[in-house]
Amino acid sequence: MQDDTDLLLRRILTDVLGLAQGQADTFDAETGLFGHLPELDSMAVAGLLTEIEDRLDIVIEDDEIDGEMLETFGGLLEFTKSKRAEA
Amino acid sequence: MTPASWPCPLPAGGFVDEHALSFDRNRKTRLLIVPALFDEGNKLRRLTVETMRRLDSAGIDCILPDLPGCNESLQQLDRQVPTAWRSAMDAAAKQFRATHVLGIRGGCMFTPDGLPTWHYAPVKAASILRQMLRARILASREAGREESREDLAKRAREQGIELAGYPLSPEFWREFEPTIATDTARLIEQAEIGGSGLWLRAEPGEDPDQADALAAILTWGATE
Numbered sequence: 247m248q249d250d251t252d253l254l255l256r257r258i259l260t261d262v263l264g265l266a267q268g269q270a271d272t273f274d275a276e277t278g279l280f281g282h283l284p285e286l287d288s289m290a291v292a293g294l295l296t297e298i299e300d301r302l303d304i305v306i307e308d309d310e311i312d313g314e315m316l317e318t319f320g321g322l323l324e325f326t327k328s329k330r331a332e333a
Numbered sequence: 334m335t336p337a338s339w340p341c342p343l344p345a346g347g348f349v350d351e352h353a354l355s356f357d358r359n360r361k362t363r364l365l366i367v368p369a370l371f372d373e374g375n376k377l378r379r380l381t382v383e384t385m386r387r388l389d390s391a392g393i394d395c396i397l398p399d400l401p402g403c404n405e406s407l408q409q410l411d412r413q414v415p416t417a418w419r420s421a422m423d424a425a426a427k428q429f430r431a432t433h434v435l436g437i438r439g440g441c442m443f444t445p446d447g448l449p450t451w452h453y454a455p456v457k458a459a460s461i462l463r464q465m466l467r468a469r470i471l472a473s474r475e476a477g478r479e480e481s482r483e484d485l486a487k488r489a490r491e492q493g494i495e496l497a498g499y500p501l502s503p504e505f506w507r508e509f510e511p512t513i514a515t516d517t518a519r520l521i522e523q524a525e526i527g528g529s530g531l532w533l534r535a536e537p538g539e540d541p542d543q544a545d546a547l548a549a550i551l552t553w554g555a556t557e
Contacts (some may be wrong), residue, residue, distance in 0.1 A: 261529035264538045283535075288475065289372055290495050290535035292468035296460075297533060308470050308482055 248328060251327050254301055259319075262294045275320025280313070304329040334385070339428040341421045342402055344414070351397035352405040353425065354382065356389035362555045363394040365431035365448075370439030370461060371531040373521055374403065377437055379539035380531050380547070387548035393555060398425040400443070411493060411500040415508045418443045433555050434518075438532055441514035444519050450518040451551065459511040462489075465496035470491050521550055 256270040260277050263270075263285065280286050286294070306329065315325040340348035357363075366385070369377040385395045400418050402410035426434065426445040434451070436444040441455035466482055473480045488494055489506045501509075523530050526546045532539055538556040 262535050262536045264536065285535040288472035288537070289465075289468040291471055292464050293533060293535070295467065296464050308467065311471065311474075313475075317452045 249330075251302065251330055252323060253299065255298070255319075255323055255326055258294065258297050258301060262290065262297065273319040275318060275323070277319040277320060279322060281318035282317070298326060302326060302330060304333050334382075334389075337396070337429075339398060339425055342417075342424050344417050344420075349401075349403060349408065351399050351408075351421065351425075353396050353429070354385070355396045355429070356385055357394050357396065357429070358389075360392060360394045361367050362392070362433065363396070363429060363431050364388060364433045364435055364551065364555065365422070365426050365445070366395060366397045367434065367436045367443050368397060368400065369437045369439035369532065370400070370403070371465065372497055373438050373456075373461075376532050376534055376537045379537060380544055381437060383539060383541065383544035384547045384551070387544055388551060391548065391552040391556075393552060394427070396429045396431065398422070398429075400440075400556060409500075411420050411502045411505070413438070413441070414502070414518070419445075433551075435551060436514065436518065441518065442512050444514070444518065446515075449555075451554065452514055452518040453467055453521040453526075453547065454532075455514040455518075455520070457514070458509045462496075462506075462510060465499070468497050469494075492548050519554065521547070525550065 247250045256298060280291055299306055315321045334354060334356055337353045337357065338350040339353055342348055355443040366381060368374050368381060381397060385397060388395045399406045400415040401408045401421050422443045423445045426448065431448060434444045434448045436452045438454055438456050439461050441452040442458060444450050466485055469485065470480050470482065485494060489501065490503055492503045528540055528541050528543055531540060
């Protein structure tokens with residue numbers, strides 16, 4: 247099965263950050279998220295994680311959430327991929 | 334669009350004035366809108382009001398009352414319970430002689446009975462609280478404090494809690510947590526509106542196409 251995590255994650259970030267179509271295509275592994283984008287406050291991150299859970303059908307435990315996985319697009323992608331692999 | 338006030342019943346008896354936004358020209362079709370709750374209420378405010386403008390142009394009166402303790406309300410949020418919100422929306426429907434009702438997201442749990450009703454993207458209370466708890470845990474962690482969901486939920490049930498700036502009493506929490514919207518309303522799903530739900534946005538936004546779509550569904554349904 248082809249892994250569509252990258253695509254789905256870009257779509258979720260587009261919805262949460264209100265990006266124009268295609269803008270998320272420019273994200274790379276180093277693109278900064280939490281701590282880099284002022285609009286991504288704790289409420290927005292909570293919403294982002296809930297949306298990832300719903301659309302990728304995974305459950306994220308509170309103690310799995312740390313600064314590293316949220317800091318960059320690459321970190322979030324790696325985390326999400328590993329959660330999907332477990333599921 | 335004019336500000337209006339309406340007598341909102343108090344749980345202990347008596348009334349207090351609450352605020353509403355209204356497009357009221359004494360027309361035949363009159364829609365009461367129960368707004369989305371907490372943070373989602375802010376994020377969906379523009380869409381709600383833009384939808385009202387379109388309904389007004391289509392010949393429909395619409396009224397957006399505040400829930401007690403929310404928005405412009407002078408009542409304390411931490412004195413509120415869901416039963417009082419339900420009574421408030423019942424009273425608003427009578428006061429404004431509503432003929433139809435729209436609930437938005439968490440507001441769907443507080444739409445009055447007995448009128449033709451739409452529920453736009455309803456969400457249950459447990460999901461709202463789960464997300465607010467998660468935000469609180471993240472904010473605390475950033476500040477170097479570890480908090481667990483179980484401890485916070487226990488404290489919320491016993492002593493009340495402040496989540497994302499919203500103080501909730503233990504009575505509110507216990508009554509609210511199991512609440513879900515009734516399934517007798519006509520459901521409007523996001524797929525019918527197009528695009529993604531504006532409640533997902535990190536910052537409040539707006540989308541004229543979504544307001545057009547929502548107003549079209551309501552206009553068609555209310556005047557058919």
